[in-house]
Amino acid sequence: MNEFSRRNKNAILLAVLALLAGALVIRLFFLQIVFHPYYRRMADVNRLRLIPIPAPRGAIYDRHGRKIVANRPAYSVSILPYEVRDLELTIQKLAPLIGLTEAELDAAIKRERTSRYEPIKVKKDVDFATVAQLEELNEDLPGVIYQAEQARDYPPNNWGSHLVGYISEISEQELLQLASKGYRQGGYIGKRGIEKQYDQLLRGSDGVLYLEVTAQGKVLGEVPDKPPLHPISGSDMVIAIDMDVQAAAESALANFCCAGAVALDPANGEILAFVSKPVYNTAGLSVGITYEEWNRIVEDPNHPLLNRVIQSQYPPGSTAKLLTAGAALEDGLVKPQTHMPTPCRGGYQFGTRFFRCWKPEGHGSLNLIGAIEQSCDVYFYQLGQKLGINKWAEYGKKCGFGKRTGIDLPDEARGLVPNTDWYDRRLGKGKWSQGVMLNLSIGQGEYLTTPLQLANFYAALGNGGVLWKPHLLKKVQDQTGVQEYRPEIVERLPFSQETLEILRKSMVEVVHGQRGTAHRSQVEGIKVAGKTGTAENPHGEPHAWFACFAPAENPVIAIAVLVENAGHGSDIAAPVAQQMLQAYLLKRKPTGPLVSPADSATFEYSD
């Protein structure tokens, strides 16, 4: 082997080595320089555990600034597995303290356990006394820790449950849809009512605490290069509710199982009171309930989760006679003094069917105002016939029926204003009797409204014909300032001022007239315009309705009350409205619960 060939080979070797070293360096350049940000992030994902710092949720106040929903301090109890010396003994001692059986606690630990360094939350929302006891037993119960949290403080006795709703742990499905909007696993989200509608506003944005952990999950503590991200509190809300009116309605309805009552300001659509019964356990649902408890709520025949003000749809009964009368007046079919050809003898023969009036002995011959005052069905059967189903339906739609009002609450129902197309589709062309119009004209049959639609209609009747979009939000307050909600007009009633004046006059007669059906809604010194109604219910007792506005000439409040299976509107629903009116107009405290239908046998029935 000579020097020359060695030198050649040397050069080849060096070239090959340079190539290989170059490959390493290029690869390292890509890893450490080009893709450094990616790997840096991956290393952070490895080493940092993100502990969310929940943002304080915004409070909800009534129109006068009184607190409806706020936060209260609460404590949750967790177990740190790696600090527990004797799990059995810990379970034995801890279970009775936090109100669980040993088996339940054991199951909770097994269910939630992920790693020995991860705290296991075994009980949420324990009171301060329990925490004090835990503190005393600190020595005996190593690894049992408690954490201060904030819980939602809902109004007492679950009142306003359908109004405010509740928050609860976010579900997997919600998380999938909302992950991009700052929601996280284990976080809370509004499930119903205002809590759901304004969740984004109320929730604020959670902060993050960065803790360094080892590969085994052992927490080493905060790191200087990642300071915690502070939470941003949720905005506070002022809603239009007047707690006095709300309380009056709650108290008046206390003895009724199933009811809905809503009051609005006719000047702008602000909702002053909003009650749906039966209520559900807001506080319980927000802490988390067992599967059995949830089932009990869902399977309750009274459907407590149903929001009766905006989700229940009932025939409006005689309260709808104002629609029929208004449409007929506007169409020039009647004048206030017009009598119908057939006087009321307790009913009306239409074809082969006899349509009854609510008063078996009959009203005799009445003009329009009298027919409204006394709620004579026979008069309206004939008026409806004159009007015709499609014209009636057209007016109905323009009065806000059969479509959502647009209230700022989730899952509002539409209601229904049927026309000939609808019947054709539903029952087949020509397979239905023209007699349906007789029922529709007195607010029975397929015509369905929600209490809110009816209240809004009456508000418009009182305010000169403006249908506002009903709303709860009044103001949003946060660090940056106050934002006021601007009321919106949805539509104008298809009624002239003249027509409205006639309707107003007749509704005043309903309350104050000698033969009026709604004396029970009278308020001292104030003229009330209203109308009672009874919705026939094929499944049982009829539902009682009352809708009104007051003062009649320049209304500041409009109300709709519905009490299910309670009988007639004048006996049951009108007095509820009366309490609300007194609370709002006279600032009078509620007089206490009204008697329930069981005790109302002595009431005379009128509609």
Next chain:
Amino acid sequence: MRAVKTVILEFWNEVDRRLWAIGLLLSLSGVALIYSSTHMSPNPLEQDLYLKQLFWIALGLVAFWVVYALPFRFFEAFAYLFYIVAILALIGVFFLGSTRLGATRWYDLGFLNLQPSELAKIATVFALARFLAYSSKYETNIPKRLLPALFLALLPMLLILRQPDLGTSLVFFAIFLAMLFWSSIPAIYLFFIISPALSLLAALHWISWGLFFLLLLAVLYLVRPGGFFSTATVTVNLLAGMIMPLVWNRLHDYQKLRILIFLDPNRDPRGAGYQIIQSKIAVGSGGLLGKGYMGGTQTKLAFLPEQHTDFIFSVVGEEFGFLGVLVLIALFGYLIHRGIDYAQKARNSFASFTALGITAVLVFQVLVNIGMTIGLMPVTGLPLPLVSYGGTSMITSWIMLGVLAGIGRRRYEY
């Protein structure tokens, strides 16, 4: 006394001090890296590994000076004896060795887990050097010089493959190829040597295998290495092509997995792919300047297993960044360059081959070790010489440096 002093002074004056110093620098930085990666370990035994490593370095330095003092004629004379001892040790490990993680590689000596395959590297380098240096003098038939050399390399290789330890066994293949390249045997024979391996790869598809086979036949026709060698080459290639699927099936599950994981680490991110992924994260997150000594989060939070042994390079990458790894590669580059330089300059043929064989060991281990920590090579379990924790590896590395330094000192001797 004065004589001893003179000898020591002479040693010190004549040694390649830069080679020695860089070796020591690498070893001591290894200690620092081991401390960084184990001081937070929950296992107290692991926390003291850096102290043990210091002890291995001390032993290594002793070995260095002893080996340095011995003339290469000594190694030349005993080359085959060393080789036989090493082979016996490799065989013995199957009967007397201790088994860890499914592999039998170590003699448990209490204070040290002696890994005979490490020492076999040096012994094989000596044996091959001696054979290649002498055979060229009396044997002109190339296959007759080639095949015994092949046998010398294959024997330890196969024994180590049985342990199993694929990475270390491949070191012998690298030694063999490099020394063959350095010999007077024409370079085209390298092609014949690696042709069975190429056949294995080509046999993944029959067309590629067919084309490769035609190429092989053409080269054989042009080179005409002789009937026996040609027949053997063709036979081995045919066999290699045919047993490709069998070889795959014969691989241990973890070996298959390593290859598959190398191709796609995310195949099993929590299991076998975990090391590669975490190692890349460690290196990549180091960036240009690194997170600072003891500041590597991947390192100190133990996201990377084996970070003080096979994956110690990722600690360098994480804590000292791109600049740090460039320095490390440059230091190894210097050692390697020195080795090639001595191989070229040594007038004695045995010394020249030995220097080159040792350099090949260094090159292969550095490349494969760094390559695997950054996902360029499959995970094979080779330590980074001088830096990774490990007694046998440290002592072997220093012996190799001692041999190199000795050759450097005596490069003008015939």
